[in-house]
Amino acid sequence: MSFKRVVVTGLGSITPIGNTVAEMWQNLLAGVSGAGPISHFDHSKHKVHFACEVKNFNPADHFEKKEIRKLDPSVQFARVAARECLADSGIDFDSVDKSNIGVIIASGIGGLAAFEDEVGYYYASEDRIPKFNPYFIPKVLGNIASGHVSIEFGLKGPNFGVVSACASSANAIGTAYDMIRIGRANAMVVGGTEAAITPGSIGGFSVMRALSTNNNEPETASRPFSGSRDGFVMGEGAGCLLLEELEHAVKRGAKIYAELVGYAASSDAYHITATHPDGDGAYMVMLNALNDAGLKPTDVDYINAHGTSTPIGDLSEIKAIRKVFGEHAFNLNISSTKSMTGHLLGAAGALESVISIKSMENNIVPPTIHHREDDIDLNIDYRMNFTFNTPQKRKIDVVMSNSFGFGGQNACLVFKRYAE
Amino acid sequence: MSTAEVEEKVKAIIVEKLGVEESEVTLEASFTNDLGADSLDTVELIMEFEKAFGTEIPEDKAEAITTVGEAIEFLTANAK
Numbered sequence: 001m002s003f004k005r006v007v008v009t010g011l012g013s014i015t016p017i018g019n020t021v022a023e024m025w026q027n028l029l030a031g032v033s034g035a036g037p038i039s040h041f042d043h044s045k046h047k048v049h050f051a052c053e054v055k056n057f058n059p060a061d062h063f064e065k066k067e068i069r070k071l072d073p074s075v076q077f078a079r080v081a082a083r084e085c086l087a088d089s090g091i092d093f094d095s096v097d098k099s100n101i102g103v104i105i106a107s108g109i110g111g112l113a114a115f116e117d118e119v120g121y122y123y124a125s126e127d128r129i130p131k132f133n134p135y136f137i138p139k140v141l142g143n144i145a146s147g148h149v150s151i152e153f154g155l156k157g158p159n160f161g162v163v164s165a166c167a168s169s170a171n172a173i174g175t176a177y178d179m180i181r182i183g184r185a186n187a188m189v190v191g192g193t194e195a196a197i198t199p200g201s202i203g204g205f206s207v208m209r210a211l212s213t214n215n216n217e218p219e220t221a222s223r224p225f226s227g228s229r230d231g232f233v234m235g236e237g238a239g240c241l242l243l244e245e246l247e248h249a250v251k252r253g254a255k256i257y258a259e260l261v262g263y264a265a266s267s268d269a270y271h272i273t274a275t276h277p278d279g280d281g282a283y284m285v286m287l288n289a290l291n292d293a294g295l296k297p298t299d300v301d302y303i304n305a306h307g308t309s310t311p312i313g314d315l316s317e318i319k320a321i322r323k324v325f326g327e328h329a330f331n332l333n334i335s336s337t338k339s340m341t342g343h344l345l346g347a348a349g350a351l352e353s354v355i356s357i358k359s360m361e362n363n364i365v366p367p368t369i370h371h372r373e374d375d376i377d378l379n380i381d382y383r384m385n386f387t388f389n390t391p392q393k394r395k396i397d398v399v400m401s402n403s404f405g406f407g408g409q410n411a412c413l414v415f416k417r418y419a420e
Numbered sequence: 421m422s423t424a425e426v427e428e429k430v431k432a433i434i435v436e437k438l439g440v441e442e443s444e445v446t447l448e449a450s451f452t453n454d455l456g457a458d459s460l461d462t463v464e465l466i467m468e469f470e471k472a473f474g475t476e477i478p479e480d481k482a483e484a485i486t487t488v489g490e491a492i493e494f495l496t497a498n499a500k
Contacts, residue, residue, distance in 0.1 A: 066439025131467060134460040 010089025052342025108346025262293025307336025
């Protein structure tokens with residue numbers, strides 16, 4: 001059986017540095033940081049006071065009033081990004097078979113704000129009578145964004161969620177890719193969404209010491225691969241792509257952004273949150289994704305790194321890159337756009353796939369901003385090109401996007417410039 | 421509480437929760453058939469009525485409340 005080819009024909013995103021792909025892309029090239037003081041809740045007693053929040057997002061601009069309170073912010077982000085993606089794709093749902101188009105919108109945590117609110121009311125009540133809102137459970141479920149998108153557009157193909165913490169939407173894209181190439185669907189609306197800037201999430205991630213506590217300089221706190229990095233900065237938002245079987249896309253005259261040519265998933269099988277110190281799982285997932293793509297390491301022009309700005313995580317990813325790419329590690333561009341967007345957890349893989357594809361479209365590598373000082377750890381070899389502080393022009397024909405999640409779960413995607 | 425007061429409060433809750441125009445909220449209007457409520461909306465409405473009127477609406481009674489008029493009738497008789 002020969003696999004079908006899969007192409008990307010639509011992009012959408014809502015992010016801390018722009019509520020559309022076009023706005024985000026401009027801000028990525030301008031090196032804009034999305035970080036600032038948390039506005040979503042009273043954080044005065046938290047250890048971390050900043051995050052990368054989505055800005056100027058008014059739900060009433062996108063949804064009917066009665067609908068808003070039924071949708072966790074994570075679902076609102078997903079639906080807005082999906083609308084942008086599908087409008088961008090130009091797909092006319094009246095002229096395609098919607099029973100063969102599916103949806104996988106992943107979330108690392110799901111409707112956390114709704115969960116905290118509803119459970120919070122219960123425990124705060126004196127009588128502890130369980131008076132939960134009937135929309136509590138449908139707001140919380142991690143698969144529910146996929147359901148909403150299918151309802152809005154009438155898409156009756158495969159529909160579910162994928163969960164692997166910060167690798168969730170990379171695994172979603174990989175899973176959708178597999179489904180199309182073996183013929184289970186003609187197209188998949190795929191992406192990730194997260195809205196976890198909540199008291200529980202900021203408190204929970206900070207007690208694990210995963211978050212940067214650089215409260216004095218929030219805008220420069222996310223500084224992947226720099227010596228003084230001290231944790232990730234929480235982001236929120238959504239990314240969405242339309243994956244389409246090549247013939248399906250060609251037949252409708254779609255604009256083809258890129259071809260998805262490689263995917264792999266792996267596990268560190270090492271520790272529940274810490275990455276393997278030598279990046280074993282990361283090494284394997286990159287190698288397997290290249291093999292899946294039938295490409296050599298030297299074919300890769302740019303790696304959009306996982307690079308969350310944690311001391312251990314960045315180090316092990318770099319070790320893995322060095323091991324996979326050998327001397328070519330010094331030739332390719334690497335950057336972590338989380339320096340600007342923050343870490344969108346389960347939405348990161350989809351957002352960074354969108355960014356990777358925009359990079360290839362424009363032949364520009366967005367930078368890793370906020371680099372000041374090198375790490376004294378010699379394993380971070382600064383002969384590697386981390387695209388520090390300013391974007392770099394480069395002919396990009398192959399781009400790799402890495403995503404690693406708690407649980408030791410790794411995913412890697414390889415996109416290639418489309419050629420007949 | 422007078423029937424008129426109950427009616428005003430009930431209609432305000434329905435307008436807010438179902439996002440309908442006040443003119444649509446007639447006494448005969450059915451939550452599901454006329455006002456676009458689904459099963460979850462109906463549960464939510466009943467809970468809102470309970471909160472607003474400080475009363476319990478037992479499940480068997482709640483199932484019998486399907487129109488605006490039935491809600492007003494029950495709540496006029498049972499509001500605290």
